[in-house]
Amino acid sequence: MKTKVGIGHSNQTDSYLAGKEAASKAKANGQIDRADFALIFCGGKHNPKQFLQGVNEILPDCEKAGGTSFGIITDSFIGYDGFEVGVTIFSSDKIKFEVVKQGGLNLNEAKAGEELGKKIQAIAGDDLKGLMVFYDSSKQQSPPMLNFATPLFASMEPYLPAGLPCVGGGFLADMMLSECYQIVNNEVMTQHVIAIMISGDCVMESTILHGCHPCSDYLTITKSEGPVIFEIDGSPAIAKVQELLGGADQVDVKDFAMNVTFGVNRGDKFGEFKESDFANRLALAVDEEHQALIMFEPDLTAGTEVQLMRRNLEPDYVQGEIQNLKRKMEGSSPVFSFYINCGGRARPFSGVDFEDAEQVQHAVAGIPLSGFYSGVEVARVGGVLQPLDWTGVLCFLAEK
Amino acid sequence: MSSLEEKLEQAQKEINYYKNRLKDLTTTCMSLEYRNSDLSKDVIQMAEGLKVIAELQNVDANSELDVLFDNLAESINVRLKMDVASILLPEVQGTLNFRLKYLKGFGTYNTEGVREKIIEVPSAFFESKNSVILNQDEPHDEFEKYLRDQLEIHHLIFSPIIHNREILGYFFAGRRPQLLQKGKGVLPYHLNILDAIGGVISTVQNQLERQAVLERLVEERTKELKEEKEISENLLLNILPYETTQELKAKGTVKAKDYNLVTVLFTDFKNFTQFSAGLSSKDLVEQIDFYYREIDQITSRLGIEKIKTIGDSYMCVAGLPVEREDHAVIAVRAALEIRDFVDQVKQERQKEGRPYFEIRIGLNSGPVVAGIVGIKKFAYDIWGDTVNVASRMESSGEAGKINISESTFQLVQEEFSCHYRGEIPAKNAGNIRMYFVEPKG
Numbered sequence: 001m002k003t004k005v006g007i008g009h010s011n012q013t014d015s016y017l018a019g020k021e022a023a024s025k026a027k028a029n030g031q032i033d034r035a036d037f038a039l040i041f042c043g044g045k046h047n048p049k050q051f052l053q054g055v056n057e058i059l060p061d062c063e064k065a066g067g068t069s070f071g072i073i074t075d076s077f078i079g080y081d082g083f084e085v086g087v088t089i090f091s092s093d094k095i096k097f098e099v100v101k102q103g104g105l106n107l108n109e110a111k112a113g114e115e116l117g118k119k120i121q122a123i124a125g126d127d128l129k130g131l132m133v134f135y136d137s138s139k140q141q142s143p144p145m146l147n148f149a150t151p152l153f154a155s156m157e158p159y160l161p162a163g164l165p166c167v168g169g170g171f172l173a174d175m176m177l178s179e180c181y182q183i184v185n186n187e188v189m190t191q192h193v194i195a196i197m198i199s200g201d202c203v204m205e206s207t208i209l210h211g212c213h214p215c216s217d218y219l220t221i222t223k224s225e226g227p228v229i230f231e232i233d234g235s236p237a238i239a240k241v242q243e244l245l246g247g248a249d250q251v252d253v254k255d256f257a258m259n260v261t262f263g264v265n266r267g268d269k270f271g272e273f274k275e276s277d278f279a280n281r282l283a284l285a286v287d288e289e290h291q292a293l294i295m296f297e298p299d300l301t302a303g304t305e306v307q308l309m310r311r312n313l314e315p316d317y318v319q320g321e322i323q324n325l326k327r328k329m330e331g332s333s334p335v336f337s338f339y340i341n342c343g344g345r346a347r348p349f350s351g352v353d354f355e356d357a358e359q360v361q362h363a364v365a366g367i368p369l370s371g372f373y374s375g376v377e378v379a380r381v382g383g384v385l386q387p388l389d390w391t392g393v394l395c396f397l398a399e400k
Numbered sequence: 401m402s403s404l405e406e407k408l409e410q411a412q413k414e415i416n417y418y419k420n421r422l423k424d425l426t427t428t429c430m431s432l433e434y435r436n437s438d439l440s441k442d443v444i445q446m447a448e449g450l451k452v453i454a455e456l457q458n459v460d461a462n463s464e465l466d467v468l469f470d471n472l473a474e475s476i477n478v479r480l481k482m483d484v485a486s487i488l489l490p491e492v493q494g495t496l497n498f499r500l501k502y503l504k505g506f507g508t509y510n511t512e513g514v515r516e517k518i519i520e521v522p523s524a525f526f527e528s529k530n531s532v533i534l535n536q537d538e539p540h541d542e543f544e545k546y547l548r549d550q551l552e553i554h555h556l557i558f559s560p561i562i563h564n565r566e567i568l569g570y571f572f573a574g575r576r577p578q579l580l581q582k583g584k585g586v587l588p589y590h591l592n593i594l595d596a597i598g599g600v601i602s603t604v605q606n607q608l609e610r611q612a613v614l615e616r617l618v619e620e621r622t623k624e625l626k627e628e629k630e631i632s633e634n635l636l637l638n639i640l641p642y643e644t645t646q647e648l649k650a651k652g653t654v655k656a657k658d659y660n661l662v663t664v665l666f667t668d669f670k671n672f673t674q675f676s677a678g679l680s681s682k683d684l685v686e687q688i689d690f691y692y693r694e695i696d697q698i699t700s701r702l703g704i705e706k707i708k709t710i711g712d713s714y715m716c717v718a719g720l721p722v723e724r725e726d727h728a729v730i731a732v733r734a735a736l737e738i739r740d741f742v743d744q745v746k747q748e749r750q751k752e753g754r755p756y757f758e759i760r761i762g763l764n765s766g767p768v769v770a771g772i773v774g775i776k777k778f779a780y781d782i783w784g785d786t787v788n789v790a791s792r793m794e795s796s797g798e799a800g801k802i803n804i805s806e807s808t809f810q811l812v813q814e815e816f817s818c819h820y821r822g823e824i825p826a827k828n829a830g831n832i833r834m835y836f837v838e839p840k841g
Contacts, residue, residue, distance in 0.1 A: 013474060013506075045506040081478045164712065176576045178507055215426045217419075244423075252432035259434055312432055348444045348481075351437025 003092035003399055005368040006030015009077045009085045015046040019054025022087040025059060030089055030368075035059050037090045037097035038065035039338075041372045044173030045082030048181040048188045055087060056186070057387075060239045060248040061262055062089070065196050067134060068180035070172045070343035071373030073357045074139060080346045080373055082174060088370040090336070094201040094399050098123065100346045101184050101194040106139045110151040116193055117159030118178045129195055130165040130204030130397070132338070135193035136180055137170030137375035144177035146170075148227070148285070149376045149387030150299040152193060155384045165204040166385055167395045168378030169340035175349070183385040198397065203332050206395035207325045208379050208388060209356065210280050212271065214263050214307035216244055221306065228287065232380045234307075236291030237399065244308055258344050260388050264308035268380030269305075275321065279381045280309060282389035311352070311390065318359035319380060325396060332398035337364045339371030341392040346373055356392060367396065417505030444591065448479040449593030456600045463606065467478045473502040476573055476597070480590060484509045484553060487561070488570040489741060496521045498570055510552050517550055520569075533561035535585045536577075548747060549668040555585025561598040563605050571598065578632070641705055642671065644772065662719035663731035663808055664763040664790035665704070667695070668740060670799040671760040672712040678755065688712065691757060702730050707782055714792075717778040717782055720770050728765050728811035732837055735761045735802045743800060760786045762793025792826035796834060806833040816840055 008025025012018040019042070027035065038059055047070060050360060055064065072082025072311045083102040090097065100123070102116040117335040120131070135152060139145040151171060160166065173180035183194040198204060219240070223231035232240040238253055241260055262284040267277030300306060321336050326334070347355045361369060379393040417516045447627035452475045456468075469487045488498035498519045499583045505511035522543055532544055539545040545556055549632035553574035571594045585633050636645050649653050669675070669691075675736045676684050694708060698708050700718050703724070707715045718734070719727030742759040749756035765784030772778050789805055795805030809818050823831035 013478075081481070083478060174507075215430060244430070245429040245434065246427040250427075251434045254549060255434055255438060259437065308430070310426075310433060348441060348448070351444075351697075353440065355477035 001091075001092065001097055002333075004030045004032050005130070005336045006032045006089045006091075007086070007368050007370045009074045009079075009084060009086045009098075011043075011079055013045075013078075013083050014052035015048075015085075016041065016054040016057075018042070018046065018083070018085045019051040019087070019342060020057045021054075021341035021368045022085045023055045023058035023089075025042075026087040029090070030277070031252055032089050032091045033064035034091050035089045036092060036219050037101050038062050038066075039071040039088040039370065040086070040087040041072060042065050042066075043072065043079075044070060044083040044178055044180065046085060048183060050188065051085055051302070052183055052188060059087075059089065063099065063185055063310055064095075064098065064136075065192075065194055066185050067136075067171045067182040069374065070174065071341075071346055071361070071372035072337050073341065073369065073373070075361060075369045077388045078346075078355060078357045078361075079218055080343065080348070085199060086372065087115045088210070088368075090334075092335075092399075095335075095397070098199070098200045099184050099194060100195045101189070101192050102196065103175045103192045105136055105147050105152070105191065105193055106141070106191045109148050110155040112193055113152040113155035114159070116195055117156035120156075120195055120197060121159040122162065124197065125199055127201075128161060128164065129200065129201045129202050130198040131160065131167075132196040132395075133166065133168035133193065133200070133378060134181060134182065134196075135168070135170055137172045138177040138192050140179055141188065143395050146177070146375065147191075147229075147298060148298050150297045153378060153385045153387060155301035160385075163380075163383065165395070166380065167206045167208060167338070167340060167380070169372065169393070170378075170387075171373035172343055172346045172373070172375035175343070178333070201400045203329070203398050203400060204395060205328045205398075206379055206393060207321050208276055208377075208381065209318055209321050209392040209394060210278070210311070210388075211314065211356070212261060212263060212274065212278065212280055212309040212311045212356055212390070214265070214276075214278070215310040216308035218269070218305045218307055219262075221300050221302055221304045224300055224302055224335040226296045227284070228290075229293045229295060229300055230290060236284060237293045238288065238291040241293070241308070253288060256283050256293065258282065261309040261311055262300065263297075263309040264300075264304065264306055266325055266384070266386075275317070277382065277390050278309070279386045280390045281306065282342075297387050299387075310351075313356045315356070315359050318356060319363050322363035324395065325394065329396050329398050334367045334398040337367045337369045337394065338397070339369060339392060339394050339398055340374050341371060342376050342377055342388075343373040343375060343389050344390055345392065360392065360394060364394075364396075409563065410466045419542075424783070435582050446589055446593065447585075449483075449590075449596070452476060452479045452593070453596055453600050456604065460604070461589070462780040465605075467504040467626045468604065472597070472601075473504045475596075476571070477504040477506065479577065480573060480593065482573045484511070484514075484551075485508060485573040486571075488572060490569065491518060496523060496526050497586050500572065503826070514550075514552055519547070519550060521570070528587075529562060529567060531557065531561050531591055533557050533586055533588065533591060554592070557586045557590055557594065559591055559598070561601055563602040568601070568605065574587045638779060639814065640772070644780055654772045656769050657718045658767065658769055661727070661765060661766055662717050662723075662769050662782075663728040663763055663788050664717045665735055665761065665763050666729050666791050666794035667714040667735075667759055667761045668794050669712040670760055672738075672757070675755060675757065687757075691745075691777070694741050695738050698741070699703050700732050702737075704730060704734050705780075708779065715770070716789075717770075720768070720782070728763075728808050729815050731763055731765075731805065732802065732812050732816055733764060734810070735771065736837075736839060739800060741800060758799035760794050760797040760799055760801070760803070761809045762790055762792035762795070762797050762803045764793050767812055768774075789829060789832065792832065793834065796824055796826050796832070798836075801839045804837050806835075809835045811831075812837065 008022040008028045011220040051130045054163040066208035072084035072086040100119040105112045114132045171180045234344045263278040285399045377391045377393045410817040447561045486500045486503040491497040491499045503515045556574035595695040704718045746756040768782040768784040770782045818835040826832045
């Protein structure tokens with residue numbers, strides 16, 4: 001039997017009914033008689049337990065994984081008002097899904113990553129072909145803080161088969177870092193990282209989409225502490241960025257938050273521009289008192305070379321990247337595409353003139369698409385698992 | 401300096417020149433991009449506000465105001481990306497206590513707790529028709545502080561819904577500061593959006609009020625039309641049998657119909673010409689009307705179809721348009737009642753010395769054809785020899801007597817006492833066997 005994938009969504013405000021509707025639509029759309037596995041995501045304004053009850057009404061016995069998301073993407077729908085839910089059902093003889101989870105993320109990201117890596121290693125078979133990793137982005141403390149993906153993935157990677165295709169995303173309920181949830185089968189949890197192991201007669205490939213280009217010289221981080229960058233090229237970080245942007249009268253410092261994006265080039269320093277070589281790093285907030293930028297991730301340590309990235313996207317960049325990905329999949333039959341897009345890239349938050357997820361919908365046309373809006377995205381850049389900001393990660397799953 | 405060094409210096413100068421040019425261009429481009437991005441976000445947010453207004457304009461004119469406000473509060477919450485949104489209406493019309501009736505709060509907001517609260521608006525604030533926007537700043541007065549406490553959210557907007565220059569209610573929307581965005585919570589353009597939504601609500605309210613007036617007018621007019629229709633139908637029923645009116649309404653025409661056996665009844669006032677000579681036309685009509693009204697009552701009650709009156713002659717028939725087997729018996733019963741009524745009036749008037757009528761009544765049973773002829777002033781009529789013979793029975797009778805033919809006699813002899821009068825010559829009909837009929841016993 002050819003693998004069947006069914007995708008459904010809903011944006012009802014009643015969580016139970018939304019779950020039920022999305023699951024029903026997914027089942028109908030995919031003409032699925034036997035559901036083997038389901039990816040389930042619900043918006044940050046939903047009650048995840050009621051949502052799960054609704055899904056279970058339609059898929060009582062099927063294994064499930066997912067959680068809270070900032071928004072939903074499917075073949076025909078994009079939404080980020082907080083009430084969107086999405087359900088993707090798989091029915092396959094060739095592709096197998098297995099879920100492992102690890103808690104305590106807020107206590108120690110590195111430890112959680114290591115533990116999860118060990119669990120994956122313990123049960124991974126020779127036919128493990130890919131990995132999806134989702135985690136709780138919000139630490140739930142006052143003031144709110146993010147769980148860092150850098151130590152999480154760095155400590156997980158040694159336990160994974162070398163070069164194993166892997167994509168991931170950090171769950172985010174909303175832009176206020178409200179509590180978000182992870183779901184594995186009938187459990188609703190927080191502060192967990194979950195890994196979906198994909199095995200069988202299949203292949204998984206991914207690409208990153210951000211459309212950003214470097215627009216400055218290489219800049220060197222000269223002083224940082226965790227996610228806080230104090231100095232760039234020996235100058236206070238804010239002053240340096242202000243200088244690059246034409247001075248204080250041009251751009252309000254408060255606008256740096258969620259706008260200032262640095263790119264780390266993992267490829268040839270002076271080589272031809274290659275989008276997939278750049279890992280983006282986004283400023284989460286500004287600390288005006290200390291003239292510092294607070295980043296999403298803590299990996300821009302002293303000595304790291306970055307470039308200021310411009311991100312006035314042009315819609316056509318998506319098509320080219322996706323065509324390249326399709327070429328990589330030649331010889332196999334893609335059955336599913338999955339898009340993890342940064343919540344900040346959603347049009348109302350990015351200020352960009354077009355919705356990049358719409359371009360993805362058009363470009364993957366014919367391959368069932370689902371996905372969610374995330375806090376942080378994860379993909380391999382330069383062969384290394386790399387948390388990314390202001391990026392879309394698209395992956396294809398194909399039968400051989 | 402060697403030539404090579406000079407060239408290198410020149411090259412470095414060129415590199416620096418282009419590097420600075422590039423930097424200037426990048427700076428300009430980036431600052432524009434940042435400002436553009438910021439404006440775009442505002443434009444998108446405002447566009448979402450317009451969507452709320454557009455949704456309002458699509459409201460079904462028949463929808464309940466309750467449903468409208470409930471959906472609107474949800475729409476404001478979702479579209480404007482608020483944590484909570486509500487429409488407050490006066491608890492009692494004309495008071496300054498407002499209830500958060502339509503409250504849409506999601507996530508961690510204390511929706512149920514806040515829903516129970518009554519917001520007391522100071523009269524000065526109410527009269528001013530002002531709005532409140534609260535963000536990071538400290539409250540300016542006690543009411544702002546009260547709002548923040550009661551509504552349990554730091555960043556909020558509280559603005560009046562103005563309808564016909566009066567405050568219909570208030571909007572309340574609040575959200576936590578967007579931690580991952582520059583936004584300060586509630587922005588001034590949110591007030592503009594809510595004002596615009598308030599304007600549409602006022603328009604909708606006007607429409608609903610106009611619609612209510614229209615509905616009342618339509619209801620009144622419908623009632624009038626219904627009454628007029630009833631009058632028309634009753635008038636029609638005075639002219640035509642009910643079954644015939646139905647056929648006429650359904651098909652526009654009525655086919656003549658054969659009836660095998662009916663009983664036709666004629667009456668005539670004796671000495672009408674002499675009687676009428678002593679009365680004015682008006683008095684004469686009044687007198688005839690007096691008698692015919694009672695005869696109408698009798699025939700209607702017994703289910704006999706009145707055909708027409710011609711001067712002092714009254715013609716009716718039993719057994720059509722709905723056929724019935726007892727037509728002759730019913731017709732004789734009617735004849736006796738008519739005769740008794742006329743006799744009773746006669747006796748009363750004799751005592752009073754007033755003029756009175758005496759009546760002759762004749763009946764005959766047999767086949768007739770019934771229908772409507774012509775296209776104006778419809779009249780239902782019957783034709784056939786039976787009718788002519790019935791008329792002869794009347795003219796061959798005696799005042800105060802019911803004269804029936806042989807065919808009627810055969811149908812009623814068991815029910816009534818019949819006295820054979822013999823074969824009596826009738827005009828244009830030869831000799832006819834006739835009977836006087838009276839109640840038995």
